Amino acid sequence: MKILICDDEYTNLEILKKYITEYTAAHCIKADIYATASSKDVFESSTSYDLAFLDIQMPDIDGISVAKELKNRNQKIVIFFVTAFDEYQDEAMDLHAFRFFEKPFDAERLYASLDKALQYIDETYIDLFLYNSGEDKKILVDDIMYIRRENRKIILHTKDGNEYITRRNLNEWMEELPNTFFYLVHKSFLVNLHYITKNSYSIIVLDNTIQIPVASRKQVDFHKYWFQYLKRR
Template sequence: MRILICDDDSLISKQLCEYIQDYFKHTNANCPEIFCFTNGESLLADQGEKDILFLDVEMPGLNGIYTGSELKKRNNNIIIFIVTSYLKYLDDAMRIQVFRYLFKPLDKKRFENNMKDALNLYNTSMIKLPIETKQGVHTILTSDIIFVEAQGRRVIIHTEKNDYESIHNMKYWLDSLPRNNFFQTHRSFIINMEHVSNFDHSLIHLAENQYDAYLTRRKYKSFKDAYLLYLESMR
């Protein structure tokens, strides 16, 4: 894992480094590598993995919103904290799907609570599962699965890049996928709540409305409750 800090204020970068190191020390875990940048250009030029990022908004050159948007295009799984003194950037930050919005001066207790949530999300998104097809085995991140669909006797795994026809049935996938992220909305659909755009009493729209999945009416309330709980865990 690599944790990155991008802020032109050296005091904030130093404080974040100390908070991160203290968090891992108190949880008896090895602290990952921490890298600091002072502007968006140098961060975008970095060739290393970017797992968790603490990102300022107002910086010389590229601002944090643009920088974060570019990084999300490259890796949708990056976990971005916006760190700023200004509430006015909140809407822009939400549009690029940042994980949390932290205000300066930083509150250490709030930082620790959010860091715990970020690591839980990271560990969940890094789960890999094999998809066995008639042609071979493909290993993918569970976070890349948009939904699983039964089409007659065929079971299709729809991912961000490809669709795969699994040799396993729906029960296998229901048992294999992490329950805190996936929900069976209909006998023919298991959806990843990470990719939900919106829903009503009969349909769930996924991946910015690219796909639709059926929602059984009797499951509407339980799905709504599970989805709201999922969103709450992401705050």
């Protein structure tokens, strides 16, 4: 998950980064957190984010303009605005802002909002394009049950029983798919946790039928992640 924090006040920037770092660590979420005081740098880059905290009033480019640009890159992005100015809220609501925060930050409200944001991300459908037999096919991320490596092939399995040989390797799929509910349980298996119907220490079962091994060196970390996932459901 890629998270952006953009605030021209360094003290607030560091406090917010600290809170979010602690939250993602406690929930076993792998997150790349980019904190910057320069809205211009964010606006001029091409990076796409899953979640963003934006100060509305900034000297170079205001947070509303940055949010519009980030929405162009990823329509599913969750945006939090940091502001004490009511005059901006109508325009911010047009961008479907997830929450507003005033300074100084209330840690408990922040954590509760992050819980809601992760639930939203988990439930969001994202369109992907797969390469299969010389054609592109559009599917929904939530339809993906698991992805497996077989020799040099990477095969994607969907809930309706279809299989697609993809151009991406497993590392690329890990970057592409939301790590709030996809987990690499084995060097050859990336699974969608939504489909797990049985979970023992070394084996998971998807949709009551498909058995997938959990690598021994991943078992402890995966089960911590699994329990955190269950708490969010």
